[in-house]
Amino acid sequence: MTKQQANWSPYDNNGGSCVAIAGADYCVIAADTRMSSGYNILTREYSKICKLADKAVMASSGFQADVNALQKQLAAKHLTYQHQHNKQMSCPAMAQLLSNTLYYKRFFPYYAFNVLGGLDSEGKGCVFTYDAVGSYERVGYSSQGSGSTLIMPFLDNQLKSPSPLLLPAQDAVTPLSESEAVDLVKTVFASATERDIYTGDKLEIVVLNAGGIHREYMELRKD
Amino acid sequence: MFRNQYDTDVTTWSPTGRLFQVEYSMEAVKQGSAAIGLRSKTHVVLACVNKANSELSSHQKKIFKVDDHIGVAIAGLTADGRVLSRYMRSEAINHSFTYESPLPVGRLVVQLADKAQVCTQRSWKRPYGVGLLAFAIGSRSQAAKTYLERRFENFTNSSREDLIKDALIATRETLQGEKLKSSICTVSVVGVGEPFHILDQETVQQLIDTFELVTEEEPPAPEPASEPAAADQGGAEQGAGAEQGAAPDEGVAPMDI
Numbered sequence: 334m335t336k337q338q339a340n341w342s343p344y345d346n347n348g349g350s351c352v353a354i355a356g357a358d359y360c361v362i363a364a365d366t367r368m369s370s371g372y373n374i375l376t377r378e379y380s381k382i383c384k385l386a387d388k389a390v391m392a393s394s395g396f397q398a399d400v401n402a403l404q405k406q407l408a409a410k411h412l413t414y415q416h417q418h419n420k421q422m423s424c425p426a427m428a429q430l431l432s433n434t435l436y437y438k439r440f441f442p443y444y445a446f447n448v449l450g451g452l453d454s455e456g457k458g459c460v461f462t463y464d465a466v467g468s469y470e471r472v473g474y475s476s477q478g479s480g481s482t483l484i485m486p487f488l489d490n491q492l493k494s495p496s497p498l499l500l501p502a503q504d505a506v507t508p509l510s511e512s513e514a515v516d517l518v519k520t521v522f523a524s525a526t527e528r529d530i531y532t533g534d535k536l537e538i539v540v541l542n543a544g545g546i547h548r549e550y551m552e553l554r555k556d
Numbered sequence: 557m558f559r560n561q562y563d564t565d566v567t568t569w570s571p572t573g574r575l576f577q578v579e580y581s582m583e584a585v586k587q588g589s590a591a592i593g594l595r596s597k598t599h600v601v602l603a604c605v606n607k608a609n610s611e612l613s614s615h616q617k618k619i620f621k622v623d624d625h626i627g628v629a630i631a632g633l634t635a636d637g638r639v640l641s642r643y644m645r646s647e648a649i650n651h652s653f654t655y656e657s658p659l660p661v662g663r664l665v666v667q668l669a670d671k672a673q674v675c676t677q678r679s680w681k682r683p684y685g686v687g688l689l690a691f692a693i694g695s696r697s698q699a700a701k702t703y704l705e706r707r708f709e710n711f712t713n714s715s716r717e718d719l720i721k722d723a724l725i726a727t728r729e730t731l732q733g734e735k736l737k738s739s740i741c742t743v744s745v746v747g748v749g750e751p752f753h754i755l756d757q758e759t760v761q762q763l764i765d766t767f768e769l770v771t772e773e774e775p776p777a778p779e780p781a782s783e784p785a786a787a788d789q790g791g792a793e794q795g796a797g798a799e800q801g802a803a804p805d806e807g808v809a810p811m812d813i
Contacts (some may be wrong), residue, residue: 409649409650409652
């Protein structure tokens with residue numbers, strides 16, 4: 334009697350890559366806009382980036398239906414927070430909330446690979462990186478998604494953070510300027526697009542700094 | 557199964573067929589400090605008197621945002637008001653989450669009314685002792701009501717600024733001679749293209765200063781209907797607790813579910 338195998342899966346992978354880089358007083362969050370299923374492209378213009386609060390922006394790759402459900406949950410919880418505390422959630426608070434929300438579904442997870450970027454209460458850039466069930470860590474930069482294996486080593490090379498185990502604690506944020514960081518992101522995505530079939534079409538870049546939120550786009554290869 | 561020697565009946569009938577607890581809860585509303593609402597075709601203004609017990613304590617919050625398109629002002633037992641506000645916020649969020657569109661005010665009102673009614677039919681519960689604004693409720697609100705009755709027919713076409721001015725004047729009426737300052741009143745606005753928000757103290761003080769320079773002209777004396785305008789927006793008077801109603805979004809017929 335062989336074990337019965339599932340004849341369908343509740344999950345699908347819509348592909349794509351996300352990146353976030355923390356600077357001294359800014360944060361860059363970027364993701365491509367291609368949404369795929371298997372070898373097909375569903376659309377070339379789908380945003381994976383979601384603004385959760387004034388100072389917290391999330392980019393998620395994976396199963397976009399789960400990503401949408403997750404974003405709605407977080408938005409609703411954020412509204413409740415605002416009613417109760419009369420202010421927006423800070424980025425570290427949102428980071429914890431996201432972790433808890435993901436773990437809540439530990440036994441039927443959101444198929445979402447997230448990076449959360451924003452400004453902490455001191456105005457410094459912060460990036461949090463997650464797995465599908467909510468394990469998270471504050472880092473200086475991160476990438477998730479189908480292109481992350483191509484992107485991450487490159488970011489390590491350019492931005493290597495000091496180990497979080499070192500004493501005295503060293504700053505994880507990159508000394509790069511905002512425009513340098515944006516250029517780095519563009520380079521990184523152009524490279525990933527070459528070799529990862531699920532990454533391409535267009536790149537959406539969101540920059541968070543003291544002046545607010547700024548969004549720009551760049552064309553990527555469409556093959 | 558759950559019988560004991562104690563008399564656990566809170567809500568009971570009077571010999572004349574009235575519910576004591578309901579009467580008492582309406583009295584609680586009348587004792588609370590005044591809250592006023594006005595509407596025009598495009599805007600709704602809620603204003604209330606916020607007097608602190610002493611100079612050292614802070615003011616009791618009486619106006620709550622429920623959603624971008626709904627706000628409530630309360631009078632009576634503030635604790636009950638906060639509980640109901642929390643319920644309304646939760647309902648608004650749940651509706652938005654499920655239907656991706658704002659909760660129609662009329663439905664919120666009905667849900668709230670049904671919730672409040674339950675407390676009048678279970679003997680071990682008491683009604684909510686709070687009124688959620690219909691038109692003008694709370695102590696000395698009669699003065700405000702009188703002012704509004706004279707003017708309400710003109711509100712429909714008022715501009716946003718005039719509406720706020722009228723709300724402030726009505727608030728001043730309830731103060732019985734005491735000087736109107738932004739530190740003792742709160743004003744909130746919602747309208748077409750304008751999400752519900754509470755005006756900050758500076759803005760309110762500026763508005764007060766502006767209209768106090770203009771004396772109030774004698775209005776023509778029409779004989780209005782017995783209910784001021786915004787009253788129609790609230791739910792009908794229920795046996796439950798007090799007059800129910802949330803400040804409505806213009807254009808949404810409240811009972812149009």
